[in-house]
Amino acid sequence: MSASTQSAQPLPVKVTSRNLPTVALAGNPNCGKTTLFNSLTGAYHTVGNYPGVTVERRSGTARGQGLPASGVSLIDLPGTYSLSAWSPEERIAQQELLGGQLDAVVVVVDSTNLARGLQLLAQVLLTGSNPVLCLNMSDEAGKAGQRLDLEQMRRLLEIPVVETSGKLDQGIGELREAIQHALEHPKDCRRRVTLGLELRDALDRLEQHLDKVGIRGPQVTWMALKLLKEDPDTRGLLNVIVEESDSLFEEAAREKELLQKGSGQDIHLYIGSQLSGFASGLVREVTLHLSREDARRLSDTIDSVLANKVLGLPIFLAIMYGIFWITFSMGEAPMGWIEGLFGFMAEAVSGLWPAGSDSLLRSLLVDGILAGVGGVMVFLPNIVLLFAGLAILEDTGYMARAAFIMDRVMHRFGLHGQSFLPLMTGFGCSIPGIMATRTLENERDRLVTMLVLPLMSCGARLPIWMLLIPAFFAPPWRAPALWGIYMTGILLALVFSLLLRRTVLRGEEAPFVMELPPYRMPTLRAILYKMYDRSRSYVIKAGTIILGVSIVLWAMTSFPGPPEQPAETGAPAGIVEVQENLDAADALRYSLAGRLGVAMEPLFSPLGFDWRINTALIGAFAAKEVFVAQMGIVFALGETDENSVELSEALRSSYSPLVGISLMLFLLIATPCMATVAIMKKETGSWKYAWGQFIGLSVFAWLLSLAVFQLGSLFL
Amino acid sequence: MSMPEQALAPPQESLQLNALPDGTRCRIHTITGSGPIRQRLLDMGLLPDVELQVERRAPGGDPIWIRLGSWQMALRKAEATSILVLPVRDA
Ligand SMILES: Nc1nc2c(ncn2[C@@H]2O[C@H](COP(=O)(O)OP(=O)(O)OP(=O)(O)O)[C@@H](O)[C@H]2O)c(=O)[nH]1
Ligand SMILES: [Mg+2]
Numbered sequence: 001m002s003a004s005t006q007s008a009q010p011l012p013v014k015v016t017s018r019n020l021p022t023v024a025l026a027g028n029p030n031c032g033k034t035t036l037f038n039s040l041t042g043a044y045h046t047v048g049n050y051p052g053v054t055v056e057r058r059s060g061t062a063r064g065q066g067l068p069a070s071g072v073s074l075i076d077l078p079g080t081y082s083l084s085a086w087s088p089e090e091r092i093a094q095q096e097l098l099g100g101q102l103d104a105v106v107v108v109v110d111s112t113n114l115a116r117g118l119q120l121l122a123q124v125l126l127t128g129s130n131p132v133l134c135l136n137m138s139d140e141a142g143k144a145g146q147r148l149d150l151e152q153m154r155r156l157l158e159i160p161v162v163e164t165s166g167k168l169d170q171g172i173g174e175l176r177e178a179i180q181h182a183l184e185h186p187k188d189c190r191r192r193v194t195l196g197l198e199l200r201d202a203l204d205r206l207e208q209h210l211d212k213v214g215i216r217g218p219q220v221t222w223m224a225l226k227l228l229k230e231d232p233d234t235r236g237l238l239n240v241i242v243e244e245s246d247s248l249f250e251e252a253a254r255e256k257e258l259l260q261k262g263s264g265q266d267i268h269l270y271i272g273s274q275l276s277g278f279a280s281g282l283v284r285e286v287t288l289h290l291s292r293e294d295a296r297r298l299s300d301t302i303d304s305v306l307a308n309k310v311l312g313l314p315i316f317l318a319i320m321y322g323i324f325w326i327t328f329s330m331g332e333a334p335m336g337w338i339e340g341l342f343g344f345m346a347e348a349v350s351g352l353w354p355a356g357s358d359s360l361l362r363s364l365l366v367d368g369i370l371a372g373v374g375g376v377m378v379f380l381p382n383i384v385l386l387f388a389g390l391a392i393l394e395d396t397g398y399m400a401r402a403a404f405i406m407d408r409v410m411h412r413f414g415l416h417g418q419s420f421l422p423l424m425t426g427f428g429c430s431i432p433g434i435m436a437t438r439t440l441e442n443e444r445d446r447l448v449t450m451l452v453l454p455l456m457s458c459g460a461r462l463p464i465w466m467l468l469i470p471a472f473f474a475p476p477w478r479a480p481a482l483w484g485i486y487m488t489g490i491l492l493a494l495v496f497s498l499l500l501r502r503t504v505l506r507g508e509e510a511p512f513v514m515e516l517p518p519y520r521m522p523t524l525r526a527i528l529y530k531m532y533d534r535s536r537s538y539v540i541k542a543g544t545i546i547l548g549v550s551i552v553l554w555a556m557t558s559f560p561g562p563p564e565q566p567a568e569t570g571a572p573a574g575i576v577e578v579q580e581n582l583d584a585a586d587a588l589r590y591s592l593a594g595r596l597g598v599a600m601e602p603l604f605s606p607l608g609f610d611w612r613i614n615t616a617l618i619g620a621f622a623a624k625e626v627f628v629a630q631m632g633i634v635f636a637l638g639e640t641d642e643n644s645v646e647l648s649e650a651l652r653s654s655y656s657p658l659v660g661i662s663l664m665l666f667l668l669i670a671t672p673c674m675a676t677v678a679i680m681k682k683e684t685g686s687w688k689y690a691w692g693q694f695i696g697l698s699v700f701a702w703l704l705s706l707a708v709f710q711l712g713s714l715f716l
Numbered sequence: 717m718s719m720p721e722q723a724l725a726p727p728q729e730s731l732q733l734n735a736l737p738d739g740t741r742c743r744i745h746t747i748t749g750s751g752p753i754r755q756r757l758l759d760m761g762l763l764p765d766v767e768l769q770v771e772r773r774a775p776g777g778d779p780i781w782i783r784l785g786s787w788q789m790a791l792r793k794a795e796a797t798s799i800l801v802l803p804v805r806d807a
Contacts, residue, residue, distance in 0.1 A: 082759035086752060113787045116761045265764075269747065272758035291786065304772075313775045404790045408776035417779065417790070441752070511753040511795050512779060513760065516788045 020061070020073040021183050026097055026124060027108030028117055029079025030517050032136040035166030036108060037076035040064070040176070044529060045076065046432075048394040049520045050403075052421065052439035054078045055089040057096055066176035072183070075102075078438075081116075083123045083222075084231075088446070089438035098127060100219060104182040105129040106175070111141035111148070111163070112291070112518075118279035122193045125157075126225060128218025130186040132160045132178045139165040144295030147288040156285060157192050167523065190221045194278045198262055199271070202228065202255040209251050213242045227252040228259070229267055299518040306398065312405040319398075323389035324486065325479040327382050331466075334381035339646075342374035364554060367636040372550025375632030375647060376542045376625045379463035383538050384531050386462060390428060391530040395522030399424060400514065407512060413494040414501030416512040419449040423493065426456030427486070428534075430676045433458075434683055442510035448500045450683060451693050452493040454672035457486050459534070460624035464667050467628050471648035472660030489668055541623065549619050550629045556593035557615065557630075557637055588612075588638055607666065607702065608659035608709040612638075621671050658716055662709040670701030731803070733770070734780065734796035741769045742801035749798035757799070760789065767804060 025033040029051030038045055041060035046053055055078050063071040077093040085091045097105060107124050109117030114135075124131055135141075135148065153161045160178035164171035195203075206224035210216075215223070215238075226234035227248070238245045256267050263270045306315055346366050353362045393399050399421060407417030418440055426433030433453050440446040457465070465482055473481045501507075588594045589611065596618065597611030604614050612634045619626035635650045651660075672680075672694055680690035730745045744766045747757050761784065762768075771781045771788065779792045 081756070084755055084759065086756055086759075115785075116787070119759075119761060265746075268755060268758055269764065272763050276761060276763050296786075307772060307774075307781065309773055309775050309777075404774050404779060404781065407779050407790070407792070408774055411778070411792075416792075509794065511756075511792065513753070513756060513791045513795055514789060515760070516781065516790055518788075 020071060021068075021103040022073045022075065022101060023062070023104045023106060023179055023183070024075040024077055024096055024102050025106050025108055026077055026093060026120070027079060027134075027136075028081055028110060028113070028120060029515065031079065031108050031110040031113075031117060032164075032166040033079065033108045034076055036106075036134065036136060036164065036172075036175070037074060039166060039169055039172050041074055044533065046530075047526065048399070049397040049517050049522075050394065050400040050421065051079060051515050051517070052089065052436065053394075055092075055435050055438040057092050062176070062179075064173075064176055066173060066180050068180070072179060080120070082120060083127070087439050087441035092438075097124065097129065098219070098222070100217075102129060103186070104132060104179060106132045106134050106179065108134045108136050111135045111137045111146065112144065114141075114148075115276065115279045115283050118282055119275050122275045122278050123222075125189045125193050127222045128188050128190050130182055131189055132162070132175075132182045133157065134175055134178070135161065135163045136166055138163040138171065139168050141291060144291035145289060146291035149286045149288050153282070153286045156282065157189065159187060159189055159192070188218050190218065193275075194281060195274050196277075198259060199274050202259055206252060206255060209248055213244065213248065215242070224252075225271065228256050229271065230256070296518055302519055303401065307401045307404060312401075313409075316402055316405055319393070320486070321479070321483050323386065323393075324482045326389060327385045327462075328479045328482060331379075331382040331385055335378055338374075338378050338380060342370055342377065346370045346374070360558070363558060363637070364551070368550055368554025368558075368633055369547065371632040371636035372554065372629035373542050373547050375467075375628050376463055376546050377539070379466045379628070380535060380538055382462055382466050383459055384535050386459065387428065387534040388527060388531050390424070391527045392522060393424075395520070395526055397517045397519045400516050403514060404516065410494070413498040415445060415448060415494070415497050416510060418512060418514055419445060419497075422449055423453060423456050423490070426453045426458060429458050429460070430454050430456070430672065431679050434676070434679050437683070440510070442507075444501075444505045444507045445510045447684065447689065448497045448505050450680060451500060451689065452496045454676055454693065454697060455489045455493040455496065455669060457489045457668055458624070459538075460673065461667065463625050463628045465664065467631065467648060468651070468660055468664055471651040472655075472657040485664055485668060488665070492669065541625070545623050546625055546629050549622055549626045550633060553593060553615070553619055553626070553630050554633050554637075556596075557588060557591050557633055559591055561587060561590070588634065593618075593634075603702075606710065607705040608655075608662045608713075609666075610655075612654075613663060617666075617671075620667065620673075622674055624667070624673055627667065656716075658709060658712040661712070662705040665708060666701045666705040668701075669704065670698040672697060729802060730800045732797045733782075733799040733801050734793040736770050736801070736803070738770050738772050741767065741804040743767050743804050745800040745802050747799055753795060754798065757791075757795070762799060768801070 025037055027033050030049065030053070034045050034047050034054050037043065037058070037060065038047070040062040043058075043060045045058060054076060057078075058076045060074050060076070061071040062074040063069075075096065077096055078089040080086075080090040080093040083094050083097060085094055096102070105124055107117070107121045109121065121131070121133060133153070135150075141148075148163070150161050150163060160181050162171055162174040162178045164175055203221055203224045206227055207220045210220050210223060223234055223238075227238075230249075230252070235245070235249060238248060242248065259270055260267055263273075265273065305311060308315075349365050349370065350362060353359050393402070402424065403417040403420040406420045410416050410420055419437070421439070422433045422436035424433075425436045430453055433456060434450050437446045437449045437453070440449060465485055469478050469481045589598060593615040594611060597614035600614040600617075601611055604617075609617075612631070615634060616627045616630035619630045631651070632647055635647055655663075677690045677694055680693055681687055684690065731742075733742070736742060744762060744764055746764055747754055747762060766784060768782050768784045771783050773780055774790070777793075779790045780796050781788065781790050
């Protein structure tokens with residue numbers, strides 16, 4: 001620590017209109033910001049062991065011992081390696097950190113990767129922010145044998161420094177106190193960053209120049225640095241606010257030449273080396289004990305198998321297959337319990353009316369609500385299992401390996417490995433998947449990924465597969481069929497992205513660089529929470545949207561009732577029953593939904609769908625699960641005998657397996673749900689892509705199902 | 717951009733990273749190229765004198781997996797060509 005001689009200057013107290021002080025968490029991707037944010041605010045935002053989990057700015061209120069009683073407004077940001085923009089998600093972090101609205105910035109550093117984190121600290125210090133340094137992952141660093149002299153670090157930097165473990169919830173109290181301390185004693189630490197004398201002098205001269213044209217404040221050092229790098233954004237800004245900006249740029253260019261001559265490096269390399277020199281110098285001065293070389297041996301051994309050149313791909317496919325197999329086989333028993341529960345409820349409710357009563361209320365409760373909501377609820381165990389599997393992949397760090405392994409394949413189809421992570425997120429739900437494309441720095445890649453993302457079979461479509469697959473496939477083929485439908489989605493996504501890249505979204509290759517975090521043991525709590533969170537939103541969805549739509553669909557399927565027919569008398573009992581079933585079917589066709597379904601027949605009959613399926617397709621646009629609910633309602637209303645058959649059996653007897661396959665393909669591809677259309681509009685900024693995607697996928701789905709059903713009918 | 721001479725003439729033995737076989741240890745000499753991807757590599761800490769090791773390649777030979785001290789990353793061959801390295805001889 002040589003070049004910095006001036007002591008840190010306290011900033012003038014900021015007068016703000018906000019009530020709460022605002023503090024942001026900044027740091028490299030995957031260093032544990034969100035884990036700490038959750039600890040401090042009690043929130044439950046998604047955490048995962050790969051870079052790029054958080055893609056939006058999120059705020060919450062941190063309270064607790066050490067902080068003011070009214071709390072502190074805490075902001076969680078996407079991870080970033082530097083303050084120069086790369087991807088849309090990093091831009092969000094950089095805008096916040098350079099926006100000048102923060103009362104303090106907690107720079108979170110992964111202690112096992114200290115030097116790189118401190119390079120970001122150097123940049124944050126140079127912006128004149130009021131910093132707190134948080135050395136997270138201290139448990140891992142400690143286990144590897146690393147010991148740091150925190151006192152020395154505090155002396156050198158003159159800022160609050162704390163060690164934490166977000167995972168073990170350690171050091172959170174100290175972190176709160178450090179935040180409070182920083183808020184009470186704000187500091188400008190620009191001078192704490194040790195830089196070469198030449199660079200420091202150059203910056204000083206540029207700052208003076210900026211001062212002359214009226215630009216002052218803690219951000220001038222950063223601005224001077226950006227001028228040296230000839231950053232177009234900074235120059236654009238200065239062009240607007242300063243009259244003689246040209247002389248400023250000339251001055252900067254002169255300084256730049258001088259630095260390049262002196263160092264023998266171009267300016268970017270030179271500044272990078274200066275910042276990393278500060279970071280590694282600091283690490284040297286505070287390290288009491290280095291971490292052992294072999295600390296990551298286990299992680300490496302696992303990778304030598306899982307990321308193996310030959311084994312990697314088959315293992316990935318096998319892992320995915322394993323997840324679907326578990327989703328099927330382990331879900332069966334609890335599914336039976338839920339089915340039993342709803343069956344019991346249906347009987348109990350029916351029992352309130354005399355046998356054979358055609359009470360409307362009974363029909364609403366039993367054929368509408370219990371059949372619709374119950375039909376969806378039955379698949380809760382499968383949802384939970386699928387999400388447990390995905391959570392384990394996310395939290396162990398395997399996801400990043402999968403992206404590495406799949407990069408080559410993705411490359412062939414005009415995408416790259418980085419796109420693979422949002423696609424995998426899309427298996428959960430398309431909405432976060434589409435948002436996760438913010439990690440892609442190339443606009444075209446991002447668009448292509450978003451456009452094909454609904455082809456990833458989301459969680460809402462799982463109930464559909466769980467209903468249709470047992471109806472049309474023999475038990476040994478069920479897990480492979482489920483795996484097959486997901487793989488079909490991936491395959492189609494790849495083919496579509498190739499088409500898009502070859503036609504409307506042509507462009508050069510985007511670079512692929514991605515950090516690979518070490519494997520981490522997922523905590524049971526984190527996995528259970530993800531399962532719980534998913535089940536909760538599933539149940540809430542079943543109790544709100546599905547319930548509402550079920551009632552509407554029930555009404556549409558019940559009204560208007562058929563005109564009164566003269567009662568027939570004298571027929572034998574068996575014939576009466578057949579006749580009643582026929583009457584019920586006629587009544588359904590007469591209803592509003594039935595008429596709609598019949599009206600759609602010219603469009604969908606060539607695909608093998610009948611009017612009952614058509615009515616269910618309408619609701620699936622609102623939410624995919626509604627398909628299952630409506631099938632439940634149609635078949636519940638359509639049968640009159642007391643002991644109702646299981647829905648999948650009813651389907652089996654009504655449709656051929658070929659219809660099943662045609663239907664599954666159609667549901668996989670067609671009509672992304674309402675929420676997807678909305679998020680596409682939001683993320684792309686235009687309805688063009690949102691509806692383009694909707695129409696394009698639907699038309700393709702129709703053509704594909706048509707081809708499959710028509711060709712299949714020829715051969716079968 | 718007028719470049720100082722040293723940077724234009726790398727020492728004889730400097731190689732492009734993608735040319736190294738798995739398992740090789742090396743030291744970064746410089747990062748060539750320009751634009752955002754170069755800045756990205758610099759921001760991630762790929763700077764002169766940093767030591768790294770080529771760990772493995774993905775199925776199909778691309779991307780390359782490298783270790784830089786305590787952390788690891790993957791990058792494609794195309795990006796690796798802009799990283800000039802000097803092999804480190806094990807003592
Ligand atoms: N061992 C250990 N693991 C941690 C600690 N803090 C976080 N993790 C784990 O590190 C991974 C990343 O945590 P996140 O909180 O998602 O990291 P982040 O900085 O928000 O990541 P991005 O949003 O991707 O930038 C997760 O698997 C966490 O469980 C810690 O102190 N010790
Ligand atoms: Mg996060």
